[in-house]
Amino acid sequence: MLEDLASVCGKRDATPKTNYDGHIPMDIVIHHNPGCGTSRNVLKIVRDAGYVPVVVEYLETGWTKSQLQALFAAAGLTSRDALRVTKSPAKELGLLDPSVSDEILLERMLEHPVLVNRPIVACANGVRLCRPSGAVLDLLETWPDGPYAKEDGTLLIDAHGQRLPE
DSSP states (O other): OHHHHHHHHOOOOSSOOOOTTSOOOOOEEEEEOTTOHHHHHHHHHHHHTTOOOEEEEHHHHOOOHHHHHHHHHHHTOOTTTTBOOSSSSTTTTTTTSTTSOHHHHHHHHHHOGGGBOSOEEEETTEEEEOOSGGGGGGTOSSOOOSSEEOTTSOEEEOTTSOBOOO
16 A cells, blocks of 8 residues: 555655756655645645646546555544545535544545545655645755745745744
């Protein structure tokens, strides 16, 4: 199961080095919803830090059971932890009831990809549900130059390159 992640994330040296086009050669996969502000912020942070991520628009591609199991295991999440409860059909499907099993939640996530909270970022440094968007900085060896703000204007990195609380 985790082999799937290893194949897309790769390994790299601890010292960031740029490749011929100036980008940092660490494989990063972002499971992205372009309609989500947090997801857009995470994608922009990754790109502005110099990485070229693989972008998976999961609402179009859907999920596989093994893919979700691997992502959740690597991120230390249960299906319930990863369940999107707002702006999703979770309530209508009766999934907010704590007695609903993780297996049932996983099956519904396969049927309704929007039930998976986003964005999920996978790379050699780990797998993370990046909410709030600044959580992606924990995975990146190089950050965008500061000062750096999210799309709503909220400062994420100050002029000295220090991360600010969200």
